[in-house]
Amino acid sequence: AQKITQTQPGMFVQEKEAVTLDCTYDTSDQSYGLFWYKQPSSGEMIFLIYQGSYDEQNATEGRYSLNFQKARKSANLVISASQLGDSAMYFCAMRDTGGFKTIFGAGTRLFVKA
Amino acid sequence: DAGITQSPRYKITETGRQVTLMCHQTWSHSYMFWYRQDLGHGLRLIYYSAAADITDKGEVPDGYVVSRSKTENFPLTLESATRSQTSVYFCASSPRRSKGQGKTQYFGPGTRLLVL
Numbered sequence: 001a002q003k004i005t006q007t008q009p010g011m012f013v014q015e016k017e018a019v020t021l022d023c024t025y026d027t028s029d030q031s032y033g034l035f036w037y038k039q040p041s042s043g044e045m046i047f048l049i050y051q052g053s054y055d056e057q058n059a060t061e062g063r064y065s066l067n068f069q070k071a072r073k074s075a076n077l078v079i080s081a082s083q084l085g086d087s088a089m090y091f092c093a094m095r096d097t098g099g100f101k102t103i104f105g106a107g108t109r110l111f112v113k114a
Numbered sequence: 115d116a117g118i119t120q121s122p123r124y125k126i127t128e129t130g131r132q133v134t135l136m137c138h139q140t141w142s143h144s145y146m147f148w149y150r151q152d153l154g155h156g157l158r159l160i161y162y163s164a165a166a167d168i169t170d171k172g173e174v175p176d177g178y179v180v181s182r183s184k185t186e187n188f189p190l191t192l193e194s195a196t197r198s199q200t201s202v203y204f205c206a207s208s209p210r211r212s213k214g215q216g217k218t219q220y221f222g223p224g225t226r227l228l229v230l
Contacts, residue, residue: 004156035218045157045204045221091156101172102147102219104156 002027004092006105013082014113020067021077021108023092029053033095034075035102036066040088048090051075079110087112117141120205120222128230133192135225137205144210146188147219148172148180150201157204163188195229202226 013019118139149157159172206219
């Protein structure tokens with residue numbers, strides 16, 4: 001069965017520093033997609049970044065990058081130059097190969113300190 | 115561009131009552147999803163739909179019913195609400211694209227449901 005694990009319930013980072021949020025996954029599929037979403041205190045789910053299992057390069061979107069290590073089945077999110085507005089809940093998710101069903105990890109709450 | 119909307123945004127009901135949560139999207143996305151979010155569980159898929167009149171169960175479908183008579187609407191009904199169904203419910207949609215980021219899901223604002 002597919003599974004997403006986020007082992008960090010909460011993280012603190014100083015403003016302007018980089019932070020890595022961990023995500024490991026388990027799947028027997030060869031083709032899958034990995035996503036990160038941000039959920040601020042207002043509650044909405046905001047798509048941040050996507051990585052396909054066959055993508056050779058790590059995905060980047062502005063200050064977000066995904067450190068994809070396929071052999072280790074990890075897909076860590078790196079946020080560079082943290083901002084106060086980055087304080088939020090972050091979810092790692094994986095889509096199965098056959099369709100559009102997506103499973104989510106339990107999330108990591110990030111606190112950015114001024 | 116309204117995107118994806120949910121109504122009501124907040125709902126209080128009593129155990130045993132039927133409740134319907136509405137979801138509407140203006141993008142003509144083929145796929146639509148219902149999730150519930152509970153502390154410590156992230157989001158769990160309740161039901162999803164690949165197109166009008168095509169629905170399938172997700173991870174936690176018990177106690178819920180869905181329908182999709184039109185592409186843009188995907189209502190979720192709690193037939194007889196229980197306290198364990200107190201949660202935040204998210205609707206999401208995704209376009210019919212075969213590869214990559216095209217399968218990103220776009221979420222509605224959520225409905226906070228309290229069952230007393």
